[in-house]
Amino acid sequence: MRVGLDIGGTKTDAVVVTDDGALLHRLRLVTGRGPDAVVETAVEAVSRLSDAVARPIDAFTSVGVGIPGLIVPGTGRVTHAVNLDVEELELGAILAQRLGVPVAVENDVKAAALGAWQLLDGSGTMAYLNLGTGVAAGIVTDGRLWQGSSGVAGEVGHLSVDPLGDRCGCGQRGCVETMAAGGAVSAAWGADVALPVLDLFDHADAGDPRAIALRARLGHGAAAAVRILTLTVDADDIVLGGGLTALGERLLAVIREALAESAAGSRFVASLQLEQRVRLVPTGSPVAAIGAALVGRGESSHG
């Protein structure tokens, strides 16, 4: 049995899976903020899972952690986990010592990519495109995560596709993230509601021109990411995940429309059959936590 933890900005998703990645138990808890609280959250999650499956913690073969930050492959060290108020944390080493089991740490989107591969029975090359607060992708080929050496593989959200576009938090202009990230879209829409992107989509459906324009821009930003993932790693499947996918088919339709538009203007783009490459991750599935458990299996030692 292996544990997978998806430590998110507000909650932590925790699972126990078999060595084959089949789900045995799942629970969620609130994530603490700051380095110490993040460690305590992880320890508590593993402890509760241990109670739930009635096995001691050291009966777990591994603990894998997905976390929204930069992880230099193989180090277990997290940096720039801004949403968790963590600037730097030796999460792997600390947790391994606290728990007495091997711990592997990976960026949450990359972990989710492995989970999507598992859940969707992937083949060839799959890209998992996360449309959440930010935009990033994880790339999996033949069941192994593409890591690279500096931890920035798949960071397509910070590729600029418009030199006159909005200023991005990273300092560049026109990044994919300024167009298609939940954070940027919500800020641009500006409505003080619980689910601003849902509100935006509802207003667009009702004919609000500004909402229609922002929704189309979201589609174009995501479509740019899809083209980038196709014309670099030739991803056979591009699986859309992250918070925005709560919009389901409404989101997919907007992205498909932007892809169809780019195909209509270019025989080359049309030949890429981008609309067929794109699909949604199954909603509600603990894709990142399952992927984190697979990271613990050491399947990510690639690239």
Add this chain to the structure above:
Amino acid sequence: MRVGLDIGGTKTDAVVVTDDGALLHRLRLVTGRGPDAVVETAVEAVSRLSDAVARPIDAFTSVGVGIPGLIVPGTGRVTHAVNLDVEELELGAILAQRLGVPVAVENDVKAAALGAWQLLDGSGTMAYLNLGTGVAAGIVTDGRLWQGSSGVAGEVGHLSVDPLGDRCGCGQRGCVETMAAGGAVSAAWGADVALPVLDLFDHADAGDPRAIALRARLGHGAAAAVRILTLTVDADDIVLGGGLTALGERLLAVIREALAESAAGSRFVASLQLEQRVRLVPTGSPVAAIGAALVGRGESSHG
């Protein structure tokens, strides 16, 4: 001994290498145009190499071919080799029958990427960015070519980075190729001289404002490709090859300047250390032909 052929639009570069990729013999001949003439060029090249090393053709373990066209991995079938007047050609099957040795066919830029890995003793992930008539890249990790399944891996030249940019031959606007390809730069400069990009650089050095602007745009287009290759596959080394690299350090300086400019505007981009990732392929080396020979070794069965 293995043969590698780099069939270019005007000439064919042909080598014999050892199984380890060490160069034994090299010769060049003029490439014929059209399907039949391309086949005859390849057969003649192998025949001449056979004479040169005083061994019969069937003593060669394999023949690998790099050719500027779309090759669906593993098929040996070439399509859209526009510069050779070849719309479709079963090059692998025909050559294997004519020569009586195993033949592998790969896109020329992808073959060159393998050759660059060999020549530069690569490690980790290397991207070979070809700045020739067009722009495309080949990606090699741990000595194996990244192929994907539809043959479009590394086609970064047709990623748009400016929705208001020049119209590309592919139908899109603002493709990297419209900014950084030899063909597009020459057309934009418009001088009726033998080496228009060299002429452009000379005029830029002499202070011509239009030449300076086009040269800077070339740098920005190549820099965009470098960022794309970093934020997708996290390439440790990005090796610049292709016809424009005849400009040597003058080209590298322009690209480094564009990279430095983007780093100055973004701490995130600065952290990628892009200037350190970029270097020139050694000039005059038969990188594509040697790579083609390695394709014949079957090292490209990845992705």
